[in-house]
Amino acid sequence: MSKAQGSVRIGPISLFSLIILICLAVLSVLSVSTAQATFASAQKQAYYTEATYANEIAAQEFVAKLDETLIGVALSDSGDPLEAVASALPENAALEGNTVTAQFVSDGGRTLTVAIEIDGSGGYRIVEWRTSTQWNLDESSISLWSGSN
Template identity: 50%
Template sequence: MSSNIRMTRESGSVRIGPVSVFSLVIVLCLAVMAVLAVSTAQAAYTAAEKQAWFTSATYNNEQAAQSFVAEIDGALAGVRASSEVTNAEEANADVTADALVAVADVISAYEGAYIDDNQVGAEFSSDSGRTLSVVLTIRDDATYEISQWRATTQWNEAGSGEVLWSGSAQSR
């Protein structure tokens, strides 16, 4: 009888073998890898959205600056077409004055645009902090030269903060 009781006890106990422990470790590793993959995908998506926003702002500034330069080019083309340039310096001074008057009419539509001596400039900014500064130098023959075309980004130290794990809204 005692041997029957011993057999019952041994058959009733559950033994975890090495294969079961190995399977448990593999399942836990796969669960951790799944969580890491989801969080990495979310971080990559957020970074891609931010990059798209910055790129869009850059292209919008470039388009506005190109339109600005095209309008100035059109105004200067009108001055070149209407004046007959001679070799006399007075004629060149008149062409330059006419060119600056024509450019002044164009830049009045742009906020922040300016004329300083023979230079015309403007800044184009976006909400993202991207700024494009353009400066054109007006020559005596009513042509222009691009003196500056500089894109900058304003640094904002009070960023939104990086969130490693947001968790669920209920846990907060």
């Protein structure tokens, strides 16, 4: 008596393995795509943060020079504080009445606007310290899918 040889049926196992491989491939593509998008977003955030800090440093230096000018007028006890400030203003600042307004703009459109009110005794008060971003819609920069970079 001869025993019938059993055959190993590979069909269902192969089909299941193929489905698992396809799922893993799709997940790996999605993972790489998400990583690239996250990296691009982090780079943009770093750029805007760097621009914001550069504007903050420039504004702090501006206020320090203004403070130095006002202290010099107060110590010498001569002259009008507004005249001294008007002569020491950089090109990005303007004096209107008793308020000095300055704007610090970075390359990426980040703007820091500072307004300082000077009183008659040579003191000052910061009235505005506002950061904003200029929105430039560049049609060529809109990319929902970067493809295979």
